[in-house]
Structure formats: C-alpha cells, structure tokens
Amino acid sequence: MSLQPPPLGTGTPPDAIPRQEGVPHLHPGGVGEFLEKIEPAEELMEINMGPQHPSTHGVLRLVLSLDGERVRDCRADIGYLHTGFEKSFESHTYQQCIPLTDRMDYLAPPMNNLGFALTVEKLMGLEIPPRGQYLRVIVVELSRIASHLIWLGTHALDLGATTVFMYCWRERDRILDIMEWISGVRMMTSFIRVGGLMADVPEEFVPMVRAFTADFQQKVDEYEGLLTSNPIWRQRTIGLGVISAAEAMGFGCSGPTLRGSGVPYDVRRAQPYSSYDQFEFEVPVGVNGDVYDRYLIRVREMRESCRIVDQAIKALPGGPTNTPDRKVTLPPRAELDTSMESLIHHFKLTTEGFRPDPGSLYHAIESPRGELGFLLVSDGGNRPYRCKVRAPSFSNLSALRRMVQDELVADAVAVVGSIDITLGDVDR
C-alpha cells in the first residue's frame, strides 16, 4: 500500500480510500458507501474556494471537484492560521498559557480560558469558590451569545440577508462593552485564570448584564422574525448539508453540528463543570441534521444562554472569587505592603509559577462550537509537558466533505457557514 501523497491539486480519487481487511465499514452510509455513490463523471472541474474568500470565515481553502454545478468531492486545505500553540504551551508557565488560549478560538476567548484553567485546576485538585464559578459561567455564556451572534450575522450575510448582520453586531458590541468593563480588553480578555479570575468584577457589572439580558430575548425575536419563517431563508437551508447522527459521531462532530442531527450531547449536561448542574437550561436538538436545524439550534441556544446568565446573576453569591491556595493565587495587593511572605509568594508566582504533580488528564467543556477538550500532561515542572487541544472546529470541518457531497456549489457556502468554524480553532 503506497503512502505517497497524491500530487497537489489532483484531489483524492474516489476509489483511493482503501478498505482494510477484516474491518467492516460500520456506518450506514459512511465514508465507504458515500464514496461509492459518486458516479465518475467524464471530467470533473477543480476549483479553489479560498483561501481568500469572504464566505470561508477565515483563511480556509476548499478544493471543490465540480460536475457542472454539483460538488462531487471537497478537500479542505487548512493550516493557514497554524501558530503552533501546542508547542508554545511547552515553553510557557501555566498562567502564561492563558493569553495563548485566548487566541485559538478568537470568537469566544473566555471559553478557551475556562477549558484550560479547569484542566489545570483538576490536575492540581483546586476548588474554586462559588462566586468565582458563577462569574465564570456568566462570562462564558455571554461569550457564547457573542460567538453565536457573529455566526448568525455572517451566516445570514453569506446567504444574502444583510440586515441581520447589523443587528447582530449591535448586540455583540454590548457584550464586548461588558468584557471591556470587567477586564479592560474587548476581545482577548484573559479574564479567567488558573485558580479563579483576573479580579473580582466591578460593581457596575451586575446592572450592565441585567440591562443586556432584560431585552435580549426580544432581540432574538427580531432576528427570528427576519429569518425563521422567511421563505427564501427556508428554501436555501432546509434539506441542505444533511448528515446523519451515526456519521456525525464517526466524524467526531460535537456541539450544534452534532445536536442538529438529533444527538442530545452537551458537555454541560453530560459532564457538568463549574456548577452548571445548578442551572436550569434546555439542550435543543434537531431532527433532520440540515443547515436549517443547526440554525434553529444556535438561535435557541442564545435564548438558553441568556436564561443561564439570568439565573446566575440572580443567585450570584458573595465571597472570594479565587481559590484560597496561596501556591496558585497571587496575594492581595494590600498584603504586599506588610507581609514579607506575601511578597515572596508574589515574586515566586510571577517569575516561576506553580508546579503541579506529574500526571495527565483530559477535560472537556462545551464551547459554542462543541466539545473543547484539553489533554494535559505534567512532568512536575512549571510548564505543561504536553498540551493537546481537542478543537471542536477541527473535527466538525472534517465532516464538511460528507455534508457538501452532491450539493450545488452555491450551497457549499451555506454549509460551511452552518458548521460555524473558527479557523483559529481549526489550525491552532
């Protein structure tokens, strides 16, 4: 069996995926079978979509093999935004890794912060006080709304509905204002740190969030009024980009892409973290696994996130936000003036960081795109020995080839939009 890569631009011929002896193809309609369905046309035309293309939401190159207007095969060429974060993690202390995680999924940076922080905290056996956990939930759920708003705006823009885009950015800006108020930065907040938060929130935070959630449900009604029953929108999305539940799981899809196919898997429900088990929310699930179902799910998720934020604000406990363990959290500023020991701790934590015991673990959270996991290996030093990021967009994008099979080339744009990839997350 040859392992030579095919020459660039030739595409993988339909019969190049070998069947292995003794291994049955277990997906009904999975990779093996869907490739068999391709009828070899006389001549397939290969065109590049991207890397500079407004509908690829970043720098993504799709090599489409076209039979007339039909997409017969689609090869995604990724890596244009590869930054080597996993290598960089190995030369930064744990706290220094937090700003790096911001820049992976740049549409929902607090999610990455939370995933990394929870993994390190689990590795060290740290407990975060209830106030810290609730504030984390508020911040990440707001960022989930912000991320879904960008998705909704750009997805609608791709399909020709320009107004929704403006409305979505209007609401997203209010969330960014809140982020700026609590952390000083609008996008790359680094607000969630290992051991707790960057700082407690200012007193204006609660009224700001209340003002946002008070009318957000009506804003979602506005978007839905423009799209959900719009005949053009429905014609362009219903029955398009269908993927079955079994295929989606085989491709490792998660998040709305998987739930659109009817699998009720949400990490917040299945493996609750950061006190998510104390909130009431629903996990919306689709039926058909098409673009329209994924749209409905994300819109519904914005409403559910808003509900979670409401509950968390209402029940926000007092007390500290960070773990009391002084081997991880910085001492309060006031103590530095009077206590030599605090000063030493402050110095050691900022220069050297902390050293978890040797060990390895995998911890996942539900990001707007799906299961965001961190596989962390510690050798007892102050830097991660290895940190693998299980990026949801990466696995979701690998299922694109199946989703655009035999669709029209103009619809490929809609399908790419519906899986909501962030190229920073795909390439890391």
Next chain:
Amino acid sequence: MSPEPAPRRPRAATSPPEQGRRAGRLLKKLLPPAELGTDSEFGQLRITIPAGRLLVVASALRSDPSTLYELAVCMTCIDWPERDPRFDLVYLLRSLVHNDLAWVSVPASEETEVPSLSAIYPGMEWHERECYDLFGIRFSGHPNLTRILLPDDWEGHPLRKDYVSFGEPVAFTHNIEWALSSQDRPEYLPGATRGAVERS
C-alpha cells in the same frame, strides 16, 4: 530563592463512576492479560494495548452494545524521548449512550506501523494526519497521509521534544553544555575538548 518544587498536595477525590470502565471490562474478555495494561488516574481508566491490536479493539469498542464508543473525540501523541518505545499514542473515544470516555494508549516507536482507524472512525483521518505532521508517526492504511497543518515542504516534526522551536542558542554559564558543542566550549568548563587536545 532556589526553585524548589511545591509541596505535594492531596489529589482530588475521584468522582464515583470511573470513566472508561466499560472499555476495560470489554477488553478484559477480548485480549490476553499480557497485552492489556490498565491504570487509573483522575477517575479515568487508562488502557494500554499493543499497536497490532488497535483495529480489533477499536471496532469492538465501537460496535459492542456494552460500550458503543461511537464519537471519535481525538487522537494525539505524547513524546517521551528518553523512553523506548518513544511515543504514546492516545485515542479518546466517547460513548454517548453510556456517557463514558475511553482512553486507549498505544506505545509506538518511530518505526512502528500503526494501523489507521479512518475506516472505523472517519473523523480520525484528520487527527492522524495531524499526528503524522507534528510527530512523524506513520499510519498504515491511511487514505491520504500528508501534512495537514504545516506546508508540504516543511522539514521535521515540530512537536517532538528534540525539535527546537525558536531562537538561536546563546551561551550563558547555566546552559553552555546545551548551547555550545564540546569543540567550542571554553576549556575551563567540563566537556571541553580543545584544551584537552592541546594538553595531550
């Protein structure tokens, strides 16, 4: 202040249902005891199997009604340069029916031909390409084993521990062994050869 390690803390208590226990139970029936290693850490059962058994194990884990690990979470590699075999391939598979996560680890060296799981889990195809790209692991039976994140003409596999990520070696007293070859080292430092050659 000397960089002394922090005092060891007690590990967090493992939450009651251990993850991966279903995979452990199934593989105990499937594999001879010599080929199955198990270990538990942070409430997660770690299963170690030889590379030759990977296909059998993966298709059993995916289709057996007691396990049904259908969701291909990811696969990755951990490099231990001092160890033989050098790499640990880690496969993470999730069962949504049983809400369980399997951690299957396969020790491999550079020469080991690891079978590709892309026929069983199509989602593993890209993860294996990433693993080939960044670690140089070869997967047999892979449909398209090319670099995925880095350019096709990239040299080396950056996530290996012996791949220097950036910067030029600059010699200070504490890292001179690493920064300078023994030929270039000042003769008053251990490991220098120039002075030794002149003296002899």
